[in-house]
Amino acid sequence: MRYKWQTGAMAWLFHRITGAAVGVYLLLHILAQFGMKYDQKGLAAISNFLTHKAVVVVLLAFLIYHTLNGIRELIVDFGSGALYHKKLFWVMMVIGVVLFGAALLAV
């Protein structure tokens, strides 16, 4: 499969990459919580990895991107977003940067 370097295709491809990464994170999050509940020392390493600051920062960036681009996809699919999907992408990215900045302050 080939991808063209255009806004829509890149937004969609990055949606997949962030989705896969966040999906793996959340499965590990479930596993780590299970480990804490049942005092499984072997799973503590997972918990340490998930709460590492660099990992949390990447998670927040990916989550914010995936959510905002997901909303953009909804507008494209169910509204008339196809007509202005590129503009919409950059509007979402501006909102995302603001949200990410606010999240960084709270981390």
Add this chain to the structure above:
Amino acid sequence: MALPTSHHSGAFHWLFQRITGILIAVVLVIHMGAVHFGASPVDLGSPFWKFFHVGFLIMLLYHILNGFWLMVEDYVHCNGLRVTLFGVAWIVGVSFLILGFVTLVPFGT
């Protein structure tokens, strides 16, 4: 075994990916706000939060594994591997549903 492909089952999965996506976005903001960025700790052992997180767990697992399957449909063209990955998705889904349940249901006890 009839392989699930977008040819005959895609519309339902496509729609449900969007429905669960909207719900997850709302629930995620509440989860992050209350559990991870909250000013005061919440009682995760209360019936409300148990119900909330069990619902969150089910929607998330569906959204993650359905997303995984959408990618398999796009990138994996070998039928044997597709069947294997379909099985893997189900095993992961059921396993994590059980892991989540046994963590959440007795939470706080």
